[in-house]
């Protein structure tokens with residue numbers, strides 16, 4: 001099935017309406033998961049326009065997910081178009097179970113855009129891999145030009161200025177006849193790239209496990225959140241049973257608390 005416009009902007013919080021995830025196409029429904037499981041019995045329920053899942057189907061999906069019979073999710077496939085800064089794409093493309101096709105800066109020098117947030121996070125002193133939100137943090141930065149000329153900028157203004165300078169230098173190289181494949185070397189990591197990514201539902205949730213929360217960088221976690229929301233829309237019953245690592249941790253803590261309470265009760269009574 002093909003969608004015309006299903007787009008989520010992912011960096012609106014940073015004052016950016018460029019970064020986005022689009023749903024391009026998908027295959028399979030919640031019933032596909034049920035049918036994949038019933039392949040074991042050589043059974044199949046034909047899906048028509050208004051086919052609804054029975055209670056038995058829903059129970060089966062719950063069973064499959066809780067018992068990790070997750071190969072049954074691999075017949076559901078989805079394709080997205082991502083528009084993210086290069087450093088986010090680099091993190092995303094470490095996930096080898098996705099199939100990717102990306103814009104080539106060997107082939108085009110058009111539509112160059114940059115991710116320039118309006119505020120910044122600070123390093124987390126307790127976790128090298130993490131950063132902390134600090135409201136409206138846009139510190140003053142001092143840059144020295146020559147021996148005595150010190151210029152003062154806000155961090156966001158400096159980043160925008162750097163983007164503009166890089167683009168001017170890139171265009172100057174292109175106009176002087178330098179090949180795109182070499183001229184692109186002056187373009188920074190904040191440049192937006194676009195690519196298609198296709199994945200099956202089993203590997204999609206594994207991607208969410210790693211990138212939606214935990215130690216993942218905020219900018220890629222926004223990609224994962226958008227992917228998660230699209231998956232909820234396409235396969236609501238299956239996704240209802242998926243728990244994020246944070247939810248699993250909370251459940252585990254709750255079960256531990258309950259066991260402690262039971263033990264205390266037992267000892268008080270005995």
Ligand SMILES: Cc1cc2nc3c(=O)[nH]c(=O)nc-3n(C[C@H](O)[C@H](O)[C@H](O)COP(=O)(O)OP(=O)(O)OC[C@H]3O[C@@H](n4cnc5c(N)ncnc54)[C@H](O)[C@@H]3O)c2cc1C
Nearest residue numbers: 091094095096097098129203206207210211214215216217
């Ligand atoms: C918070 C965070 C920080 C990170 N920091 C760094 C970092 O500093 N430097 C860095 O280099 N990377 C870093 N990574 C990337 C990380 O090491 C993984 O490459 C990435 O998360 C993809 O995970 P994966 O290999 O499980 O996923 P996928 O590549 O999607 O693979 C999914 C699963 O398929 C199997 N698989 C796929 N390919 C192979 C293979 N060739 N051999 C064996 N099994 C395979 C594995 O079971 C794997 O878990 C970071 C990731 C996270 C989430």
